[in-house]
Amino acid sequence: MNDTMSRYRTMIGHRLFWPAAVLFVMLAANTIYRPGFLSIELKDGHLYGTPIDILRLSAPLILVALGMTLVISTGGIDLSVGSLCAISGAIACMYISKQPDQNSLGVVVTALAMALGVSLVLGAWNGVLVAVIGIQPIIATLILMVAGRGLAQLITEGQIITINSEPYRAIGLGHALTLPLAIFIALAAALLVAAFTRRTALGMIIESVGGNAMASRLAGIRSGRVIFLVYVISAACAAVAGFMMTANVSSADGNAAGLWVELDAILAVVIGGTSLAGGRFFLSGTIIGALIIQTLTTTVYAMDISPQTSLLFKAVVVIAVCLIQAPAFRARFSRRRRNAPPPATIVDKPKEQVPA
């Protein structure tokens, strides 16, 4: 019995427990509200259903949040990802729309390469501002966040660029092995990042820089380069997410593409248990966080509540998850429990054991 108790304790204490529990509760609530929620059906060799939709729509957010996780684990923050999504989507769509044959694979690949290149340059700009000039990350990336929207509108000349390109559309809506292609892209990115950070020393180096940049520099780590690198990675992730967002609707809108995605991404990272102070990061937590946010959005749509009102629910979830994870809140809570008179705990114990 003690064993079950301690196992229960370790499970509760596990960093993924609360995010996973929240996700599970939301899915369960949805299924109760709408019994068909979890059903998946096979049509024309493709799987369809709400869970698949949630996975597909969360792909861009997962990508952005992956990059954001690395940036946040160095103690930084990247506010410019939303603007970068808009810029990369705008460049790709603009180039494709100017070509005579929009369906040619070569054109699409060139467009993607160009947009990715520009995004990497912009990521490098962020990296230089933070790592070389030493500007506080929140401000350094605020510059590109404000100016980037302007740049995206400049590229699209304030218009919404509509394209008709099958290969490009496939990035957002295509299928592979009965599942949407976007899921595989996000999964591949997640595995790539996980492999590079957890199978090499890179992850630990990033965490050490986040823990104490000066100390890790004295220990022989080139902190500057690591910080520079994470901003470039974040920009690359944002660029691919931008392709997905624009491919979903086959058009690029400099104003609306990727709007607020930086906030959602930061939320996903924080819900996943990565501290904004840096020093530790959890990629699996981030992915669960992104799924929670997308499930919430889908739930609200399914319940016929206006998308703006969904922000109310988001606020509640954010505060709840942050409070549960905040050490100060936990300390207060457990202190109160410990302060309770001893008989109460004795009475409590058998109660818990009965169902076990």
Added chain:
Amino acid sequence: MTTGTLTAGRTRFRLPRKQIPVLATLALLLVMYGIGVSQYTAFSNVQVIFNVFIDNGFLLVVAVGMTFVILTGGIDLSVGSVVAMTAMVSAALLQDGMPAALVLVIALLIGPTLGFLMGCVIHFFEIQPFIVTLAGMFFARGMCTFISGASIPITDGFWTSMSQERIGNPQGNFVSISVLVAFVVVVIAAYTLAYTRLGRNVYAIGGNPQSALLMGLPVGRTRIAVYTISGLCSAIGGILLSFYTLSGAPLIAVGMELDVIAAVVIGGTVLTGGAGYVFGTVLGVLVLGVIQTLITFDGSLNSWWTKIVIGGLLFAFILLQRLIGIRYK
């Protein structure tokens, strides 16, 4: 008395370096105004300046509140949404036929309450201001659409008279009530920061919260106070905006927090806290206003140039603060 002379002596010693950002903003403002006057004859009309104030009065009030928060090293992302929520609530209540005075009181209470709650969460549970105010932003914006999905017009007599009241001289130049309210807020804020205990505490916490705590300053109370002040300023800003537009719309003032932060930074306040002036914030708001006016006067430039120019200015001013050696973390 003694502390007064002591600080005066020290500021005289450090004066140039500390005030370079504010002076640079002032210089930039004068240069931009000069360009405007030399390019467009109508620009020299005093009314152009008054219009900048009329169009940006609410922004100015909100930016003053943000200055308090940023001076303590925090940030408040909820301001734009609180502005919208205040305007929305007043419009909805007025539509239901509530008397104007009561609506004014209720609307002015919502913002500070939300700010107070956010401050408490930030202080007692040690969650980053960024995340807490982000949740506040979501909450307030969600409340707006919860109240109504469409914009609500205001037809109340008090509101329309406040909106149409023009205070001017015989030459036909005028300002609106909003500008006067904004000025009063600026003066009170400047006095609070410069001459009261609260103001000293704000600077001390921004400089180094640990030292402030060890000195026995009320860190928690001050921190909660600045978010409450920011909430109050946002609420006043929301009322001014509803005077200006005579309606409450759920999607008004989206992204306003960025303009406000940009104005505060361009005004020379350091984002890690501890250094900056309300006067600088006023200049920062004016710079944004004059950029918009210049782009409107030009006519050939599109609205997105505003964003690019603001981004460029942000970069220039941050670089300047860096070069003259104001320390960033």
